[in-house]
Amino acid sequence: MAQYPMTARGAEMLREELNQLKSVERPKIIASIAEAREHGDLKENAEYHAAREQQSFCEGRIQDIEGKLSNAQIIDVTKMTNNGKVIFGATVTILNLDTDKETTYRIVGDDEADIKQNLISVNSPIARGLIGKELDDTVNIQTPAGTVEFEIIEVEYI
Structure with missing residues (x-):
């Protein structure tokens, strides 16, 4: 199972x-x-x-x-040592390099996902693009509007 x-x-x-x-x-x-x-x-x-x-x-x-x-x-990420790596359960603040807009997301399971509360599914395109990356990394994420470049400016295990 x-x-x-x-x-x-x-x-x-x-x-x-x-x-x-x-x-x-x-x-x-x-x-x-x-x-x-x-x-x-x-x-x-x-x-x-x-x-x-x-x-x-x-x-x-x-x-x-x-x-x-x-x-x-x-x-439970609160029991893990924060090494700046984006993992499941982490709260990640990203900066859109095109618009200078900051957004904070928490990567959660499918049942917990709620975009209105900035809780995104681990299976979403944004989360898949962020998982495994680290603080200060620049990532290109495919969105409906095209590829967007983001910088990871904060990773929290809260």
């Missing part, structure tokens, strides 16, 4: 969601199904069918999270 890289924070967020689904959502859905059953004929009971569908989604998500956690390779 393949191992999937995940930050310690990402694993904790999945565990919290799993706990929420099992201890809050699942019992709520079971109660909804029981209540809908009391309304009688199940063939034409929209509440019952909606609750069953919700149960199906909930159980699917629980299985999905459990699968991801069981195959996760949790990487």
